Amino acid sequence: MTVPSYLQPSTIYCGDCRDVLRKFPNECVDLIYADPPFFSNRHYEVIWKDGYELLAFEDRWKGGIEHYTSWMKERLEECKRVLKDNGSMYLHCDWHAAHYLKIEMDRLFGAQNFRGEIIWKRGFAHSDSKQGSRHYGHIHDTILFYALGENYTWNQQYTPYDEEYAKQMYKRVDEKGRRYQEVDLTAAKEGGNTQYEWHGAKPYKGRYWAYSREKLDKLLADGKIMFRRTGMPRLKMFLDEMLGVPLQDVWTDINPAGIGKERMGYPTQKPEMLLERLVKSSSNPMDIVLDPFCGCGTAIAVAHRLGRQWIGIDVSPTACNLMEKRMRKLHISPNVMGMPLSEDDLRKLPPFEFQNWVVQRLVGRLSARKSSDMGIDGYTFEGNPIQVKQSDDIGRNVVDNFETAIRRSKKTNGVIVAFSFGKGAYEEIARAKLHDDLEIKAVTVKELIENRNSQKND
Numbered sequence: 001m002t003v004p005s006y007l008q009p010s011t012i013y014c015g016d017c018r019d020v021l022r023k024f025p026n027e028c029v030d031l032i033y034a035d036p037p038f039f040s041n042r043h044y045e046v047i048w049k050d051g052y053e054l055l056a057f058e059d060r061w062k063g064g065i066e067h068y069t070s071w072m073k074e075r076l077e078e079c080k081r082v083l084k085d086n087g088s089m090y091l092h093c094d095w096h097a098a099h100y101l102k103i104e105m106d107r108l109f110g111a112q113n114f115r116g117e118i119i120w121k122r123g124f125a126h127s128d129s130k131q132g133s134r135h136y137g138h139i140h141d142t143i144l145f146y147a148l149g150e151n152y153t154w155n156q157q158y159t160p161y162d163e164e165y166a167k168q169m170y171k172r173v174d175e176k177g178r179r180y181q182e183v184d185l186t187a188a189k190e191g192g193n194t195q196y197e198w199h200g201a202k203p204y205k206g207r208y209w210a211y212s213r214e215k216l217d218k219l220l221a222d223g224k225i226m227f228r229r230t231g232m233p234r235l236k237m238f239l240d241e242m243l244g245v246p247l248q249d250v251w252t253d254i255n256p257a258g259i260g261k262e263r264m265g266y267p268t269q270k271p272e273m274l275l276e277r278l279v280k281s282s283s284n285p286m287d288i289v290l291d292p293f294c295g296c297g298t299a300i301a302v303a304h305r306l307g308r309q310w311i312g313i314d315v316s317p318t319a320c321n322l323m324e325k326r327m328r329k330l331h332i333s334p335n336v337m338g339m340p341l342s343e344d345d346l347r348k349l350p351p352f353e354f355q356n357w358v359v360q361r362l363v364g365r366l367s368a369r370k371s372s373d374m375g376i377d378g379y380t381f382e383g384n385p386i387q388v389k390q391s392d393d394i395g396r397n398v399v400d401n402f403e404t405a406i407r408r409s410k411k412t413n414g415v416i417v418a419f420s421f422g423k424g425a426y427e428e429i430a431r432a433k434l435h436d437d438l439e440i441k442a443v444t445v446k447e448l449i450e451n452r453n454s455q456k457n458d
Helices: 017-021 065-082 098-109 163-169 213-221 272-282 298-305 317-329 343-347 351-361 396-408 423-436 445-457
Strands: 011-014 029-034 043-047 054-058 083-093 114-121 140-147 179-184 225-227 233-238 288-291 309-314 335-337 385-388 413-418 439-444
Touching: 011 317, 017 065, 017 309, 029 065, 029 272, 065 083, 065 098, 083 098, 083 272, 098 114, 098 140, 213 225, 213 233, 272 298, 288 298, 298 309, 298 317, 309 317, 317 351, 343 445, 351 385, 351 445, 385 396, 396 413, 396 423, 396 439, 413 445, 423 439, 439 445
Parallel strands: 011 309, 011 335, 029 083, 029 288, 288 309, 385 413, 413 439
Antiparallel strands: 043 054, 083 140, 114 140, 179 233, 225 233
8 A cells, every 4th residue: 555645754743633644544553652631721831941932731621521522532533543453552641531531442442452551650749739638649640551453562661670679589699799599490390301310410209390401501501500408409590680570550660751851841741761661562663653742752752762663743833843853853854744834824823822933933032921021922032022913904002012112121122023014003113213213123924934935945
């Protein structure tokens, strides 16, 4: 089957994942990690780490849980459709809606394909469990795990032994400082010709050698056999050669991304170690990993580092820009598709996204304050105020108010960006330059688009 060109690994798609995935063929990805907006009625307004961008992230669902699950259902259906018949999907939820989403996933994937849930302790005790509150503190997320068919990819992962367990079970230390324990070399069941004599010893009555003669010779040559005074051999099992404890479904050893060097300031960023476990467990090198709610790109960054192909989707142009920057730091130039390119596209953006777009085109930084900001939405590279209006026919009064904001910021230059300006705005700009020595530039969105296109063609 020829894969449509729209499906391109190593690509960041800007748009609603429902609409983007509808252009993908059936059964084309190996692993999906989905971390959708939580049903938490919170509003995130966060300055990103470099101080140059602000993301307003809302996960409000005013229609209630029925509206939220209906919204999710449409997108989960597309995820199921593009997943290969031996693929896996992880759905990251918080306590508000995990049980509702599990019902939807059971209906969609089949309850028999539910492989378990992972409980991730995502944080420490915080204010929602302070004295006087009437509920337990919420410090965990739930990750629902579904896999299609019986031949889905599974690579067992391990965690290190607990220090106390290691000391108790591996009490002996050899001359090189390696911890080990003695293990019986016999078994209760016969496995072929295992009643032979080896180095003068035979298994006790009712017991059999657990290994062939050749294997015992190899263990002896490798220094892994010791003999008791009775002459009975014992296996030296070294701690540093053990894989560890098979990974369980309660994870308390992964700190949130908010502490550490990988923090990017994205409000719902997940730590790379969390994604590394999931990607390693349920995919192989060169498999295609899809994140339909990609945010700041943790899943695709981890997938790339582990040698997988990847696809990231997010409705936010700001998030897609952040993903692109993150991938470039990994020395890869991703394809970016679906970014707003026309005036019509930009008119449809949420206000904060539109502000982000404008300030990025001006190579500036957004204002750190979104209330009491004196009408200043950002600053140019030189530090001059920027005001952004997602409207047409800007009048004299807007320019007049911006003049006040410029003076309060102790500047003499500023930029206003809008879709169009009226005659009064241009007259006020001329008056401010002549009488108040204020230099205000009126820049249209069309000019920013054309300037961007000319830069690409240079």
